[in-house]
Amino acid sequence: MTSAIQQQIVISGVGGQGVLFVTRLLAEAAMIRNLPVFTSETHGMAQRGGTVVSHLKVGDFSSPLIRRGKADGLLALKPENVAGGHGTYLKPGGWTVVNLDRPYPHVLAGPVHEVDADGLAETHGDSRAMNLILLGFALTRIGDDFFCGPDDVRAALEKRPAGKGAMRSDAPSALAAGMEAAR
């Protein structure tokens, strides 16, 4: 199975923010699009409030890891490790979508899209919905350069088994709030 689409996205943050959740959701969206997918995740000790980074590779790949300088995009749930840290994964011109509530120094060559997803989540009434708001924002801002669209993510949310996903019954509305903020 050869697929024309080849996309590598890094998702970063700290333990407890839902980096794994976003990664998994995007991987499920890729499955819905019938695209081959690989992710690599952080488990164990680093999940306890430490820096967490996931790799998502959509298309024909054999390795689960993204090499420095190769990523098409970076989704940063915390701004603190973008410059000099996870930003080094980006290829020249690669996009960044970052959650931040105050100016933060970053020296990235590619386009950077900033959004106060924590603030929006607070307004939305659920501080834990930050990750979905950021994702909604990114899907809209990056648009056609993203391998999937909001419909795929919504479908992935719907397909989630009750239990883990069910604690977020308002997930689609959080996604929509992020999309709205990107317009």
Place this chain on the structure above:
Amino acid sequence: MGKTALEKDLKRDIEKELLLGNAALARGLVENGCRMAVAYPGTPSSEILSSVAALKTAEDLEMHVQWAVNEKVAFEIAYAGALSGLRTAVAMKQVGLNVASDPLMSAAYMGTKGGFIVISADDPGPHSSQTEQDSRLMAMMAKIPVLDPASPAQALEMTGPAYEMSETFRIPVMIRPTTRVCHARQDVPLGLIPRERGTVAFDKEPSRWAATPKFRFRLHGELEEKLKVIADYGPTAPVLLNDGANGSKAVLVSGVAAAHMPEILREMGLWDRLPLYQVIQPFPLHDAVMTDVLDRYEEILVVEETMGVIEMQMADRCKVRGKLTGHVDRVGELLPERIGEIVGEFAGQPPASVPMPSAPGRRPTLCAGCPHRASFFAIKKAAPKGIYTSDIGCYTLGLNLGAVDTVLCMGAAISQAAGFYHAHKAEAKRPDIVATMGDSTFFHAGVPALIDAVVQNVGFVLVILDNRTTAMTGNQPTPASGFGAVGEPLARLDIETLARGCGVGFCETADPYGLDDFIALLKRAVAHTRADGGGPAVVIARHPCLLDRRQGAAAHEVVRVAVTDDCDGCGYCVSHFECPALSLDEAEDHVRLDRALCNGCGVCVSVCPKGAIVDSG
């Protein structure tokens, strides 16, 4: 095996599921008729057994799935299942295999009847382990075959041949995934799950299953014969990944390096020039293939993790480049960036340098509101100049609080406390000794050490951090939980009764959230150990882990704390208590509270020396 993966891929109608490497292993076991799976949790292996348990529930399978008290016990249970003719499996992390090494070495001699798979997950890096040891070397020492998957899909695919090999040669077979396989997720083709129960029959054969040294000698000979044949076993032979590639140099890869390398070679334009072999079975090596490879090429680079297991078995090493020759790093994970450099140098084509991160990440810390934080704070108050031995679990992070001085291996907090006591007991001023150990670790390896400490009358305080779960690895049940791997009800052990049963005289339980009372209790415990002939004191710090959904939020009343203007920015709560919800705003000389992170434990109210953190109701 690589070929069949491709063929399966081409069949578009095959059902695929997004599976974590560990879940793919679980699926492979179940698809191949595994009837008993036993494990002790440990990163990166933990999700293997929980995935088997989930499959058992979803598919309504008749099989035994359990968390055992430790890896040795897990191994022995699953092994006896295999002696009864069933296909069984045991799963653990690499250091868990150290604990299970005793039965492993013997089981290799005795062999098996039903298929027996030992999964030992390695952690190059290390990301969440004490060592970077290579389980393949343990397989070599035990003299059992080991398979080294490159991806979740391949891990699933390997379980079939592993069981067949195990039954054909009557030998335990190891599968050794690494973190990057265990914690990768991939779209994996699913197979059918068989429903047959399998025949259970233990055939008595004392000269094998209870062999005395004389018979062990014979069994050892048999084992060597088996290995010779396995070194020629077709289904696990090395595969040439780039058929048609031509050159005088070749590369051998195993494990996840076999996943990284094709992408790297393609990008560097080396795919057609460097024949690339994946070694699927690093021990025993397929001699004939290896001899052929050695004959055919002038130089051979071996890229494997974490030790040079393949490399050291290559008979004629003058053509071989790897860890032993210094061409490949001996320490740390082989990240694809590094592999690119290594293979580039080997091919005489150094790659462009890659930007590496300059900023260190945030260090891990106990969760906001974690009961362990309160326990550690109290320990430092009760025994300020003490020696603090600790152990493996979330609470290792007590390091950040200066309340952990030693971490060796599972259960060592107690025995090391004893060692420090014996070393210092003749001193005029003997330091107080406080050991911390989680409930799961106490059951795993702490109990024998406690018995020893009671018998030797060791003066030390053992604080058992009882959060009713194995937290670090994803909240697996402990023997005190009262339920098992699939949520089935089980007998519930009481830690206090157990400690008293070990002969401990001073044993009390309290909730560390009641900080002031808890400090007072610890002071009494310390006084007990100081008294002549006092001996050990055990304090059970009982409060559920906040991440354990099964124990629910019912665990505590949420205190809505606030930082008042009395805060003068001294930073005591940040440096001595380190709750992630509290941070010092140096410009403002004030501590900020992050409500999104705060879990409302209310402990910080008792921590602030200025009384500036209050319960705002």
